[in-house]
Amino acid sequence: MNAADITNYTKQGSIPLDAIPEQQFQIVLGGQNCQLFVYQKDESVYADLYVDDNLIFAGMLALDRVGIKPTEALNFKGQLWFEDKNGTENPQYTGFGERWVLYYGI
DSSP states (O other): OOTTOOTTOOEEEEEOOOSSSEEEEEEEETTEEEEEEEEEETTEEEEEEEETTEEEEEEEEEBBTBOSSOOTTSSOSSEEEEEETTSSOOOOGGGBTTTEEEEEEO
16 A cells, blocks of 8 residues: 555544644544644645654645655554545645545544
């Protein structure tokens, strides 16, 4: 399986985001203590993820229905991805929580 392919993951829930251009928070995903940063630069959204203060990935481009975690070899169980509820456009912070939803799946 290609790690960016989300078809083999089962949604475990959505991650609430505010419609602001930069946010960070702590969240438990699949029993893992995570710190997630989601931010927009120019016209694209990016994400950084830490698990137990260990960097898992940084500066990963967020696309519609494409996994953010680049490879299964990384020490993070599961995958994160955005879905556009109104089509297939890539996420923009102005629609977080309404149009674009961030999901976690395993």
